[in-house]
Amino acid sequence: MTLRLLERIHGHLGWLAALALLHPAILLRNPKRSARLSAVLATLIAIAAGSLGAFVYPTYSRQLRRSIYLASKSYGLLFERKEHLAFLAVALAIAGCALHLGRGDSLPRARAAWIAFVASAALAVAVATMGTVIASFRSF
Amino acid sequence: MGYAISRLIQVAFFPDPDPRAVMTVLRIGFFWRAAIAGYAGILGSIGAFAAHVRYPAVIDRWMPRLVIATIALGSVQGIFAP
Numbered sequence A: 001m002t003l004r005l006l007e008r009i010h011g012h013l014g015w016l017a018a019l020a021l022l023h024p025a026i027l028l029r030n031p032k033r034s035a036r037l038s039a040v041l042a043t044l045i046a047i048a049a050g051s052l053g054a055f056v057y058p059t060y061s062r063q064l065r066r067s068i069y070l071a072s073k074s075y076g077l078l079f080e081r082k083e084h085l086a087f088l089a090v091a092l093a094i095a096g097c098a099l100h101l102g103r104g105d106s107l108p109r110a111r112a113a114w115i116a117f118v119a120s121a122a123l124a125v126a127v128a129t130m131g132t133v134i135a136s137f138r139s140f
Numbered sequence B: 001m002g003y004a005i006s007r008l009i010q011v012a013f014f015p016d017p018d019p020r021a022v023m024t025v026l027r028i029g030f031f032w033r034a035a036i037a038g039y040a041g042i043l044g045s046i047g048a049f050a051a052h053v054r055y056p057a058v059i060d061r062w063m064p065r066l067v068i069a070t071i072a073l074g075s076v077q078g079i080f081a082p
Helices: A002-027 A036-063 A065-071 A073-101 A107-137 B002-013 B029-054 B056-080
Strands: none
Touching (some): A002 A107, A036 B029, A073 B029, A073 B056, B002 B029, B029 B056
């Protein structure tokens, strides 16, 4: 029951993170624009969603992974893809946030921060979609 | 990049057993890869910071390309080498 609840919270946080990451991705298109609060909050939500996923992961690995693979190898591989892309999305959000906070007057660093947030937002949407598909296939 | 590279090495040289043939797992590979990536990332950041102090214009110019390379490598690994 608790795992089921945590899994649901993780899923909702994932979608929230995907939407939150869109905000700095849109705002930072202008390299002179400052969006410190948006960048920090979006990154924190992404970290929270990822941390909750990591907390549930060992139990998933022991209880669910095998049964998902036995039922459908393609869904099992979809979960693995989601896990890798989620790590990339969170890492890019942290990198984008660090680059934005430390950009100073540098236009290339501002551009790098924008690229990181755009990719992070796109990956987060893909990951949240994959997560929803897998959770509707098999859950705790 | 550290995460993608460590996973690609694992897939190429130390492939996981088929999950359907394993009753339970004692070692969570994802956590190990995340730890390796975190370690490599911290070391890389320190190196990049040191290089930035010495060659700020060069590091700034390469930063967007480095981010794009990370996105490309991570996405290719995530999709084609899960």
